[in-house]
Amino acid sequence: MKFDLLTTFLEVSRTLHFRIASENLFITQSAVSARIKLLEDDLGVLLFDRSHKHLKLTREGHRLIKHANELLFMWQKTKHDVGIAEHDSMQLAIGSMMSIWDIVLQGWLQKIHRNLDGVSLFTNTYSPGELRKNVVSRAVDIAFLFEPPFVEDLVTEKVATVPLHLVTTDADYAEGNDLEHYVMVDYGESVNTKHMREFQDAPPAKHFMSQPRIALNYILQAGGSAHLPRQMTFEHVAANKLFVVESAPVYNREIFAVYLAKSQKTEIIKQAIGLFPYLSV
Incomplete structure (x- = not known):
């Protein structure tokens, strides 16, 4: 199977538009259509429903996305491995x-x-x-x-073992149980469970974010609080842009x-x- 067919499929599945995909891939729209047709013929299924005004992925198309990403990743890894040999x-x-x-x-x-x-x-x-x-x-x-x-x-x-300290942009922040504008960072089930138990009477988190770096940048710009690794906040604490809430619990994430x-x-x-x-x- 040619990997340019998979690359083209993923771009069309992302944009759901042959013309936009062709512009992003720097090839003609007819080349995009031809590649998708070749891939569908090779797999023996339709990947896109063309019967509506807007292009839609078929059930088979949705299933191919995961495999296409995995195949392209393994191909990149293989090229890198062979090249360094x-x-x-x-x-x-x-x-x-x-x-x-x-x-x-x-x-x-x-x-x-x-x-x-x-x-x-x-x-x-x-x-x-x-x-x-x-x-x-x-x-x-x-x-x-x-x-x-x-x-x-x-x-x-x-x-x-990473200590997670509650930090805030509010210098007058008094007690750790006042979590207004709190950003919940996903550190896994054990930390999430501890937080829900210890702050059960506090208002619900305003935002949920999967990455501590995103949460840090967010509260620095918009204000608020979050549990973050000390080494990630050290320079901001030293510059008085963030303040450690000493009374709040410290979570340890292994x-x-x-x-x-x-x-x-x-x-x-x-x-x-x-x-x-x-x-x-």
Whole structure:
């Protein structure tokens, strides 16, 4: 199967418009139509319903989106792996939840770059379910999660414990139980449950955000409060743009590295994980 057909399908599925897709892909509209037709003929199904005024995905089209993304990712990973082979490097595929990248992994990647000369990095962001599946299928060498899976073939190591402090843009903020304009950040089920229990009498959160970096930027601009990692807010606290609510509970969020027990890259995986210098950040 030609990967340009999948790329074209994903662009049309995103825009639901052949002309706009052709402009985004820098090809003619007739080329887009031809590629979609070739893909439909190859699969033996219709991917788009053309009977209405506006283009719609068929049930089969919806099902193809996930597989198309996975196939294109694996193709990119394969090209990268084969390309670095001639330079005698080893590819290390790193997968993580988006929020964990911001908390601990950015600096860790720099340490790999400085200390492991023969390693070429390939990174991506996934949901927890996708991370577990991709480690088992060897698409990802090391996965980082808040809640590790209990699977016999996987090794789990705790790499960090991250304190989450309640910070606010209001210098006169008195008590931690007054959560007006509070932004709820998704740190996983255990932290969410603790927060709901300890602040059950407080107003509901104004916003819910999946990434601490987005929540930080939001409250700096719009005002409000959120539980955020200390290292992410340190400079803003020092500049009196954020204030730590000392009376509020501090949540600890553990981060785990997960990898395949019988991976051929076990030695380099252990070296990479060993670059985490301490457990509390």
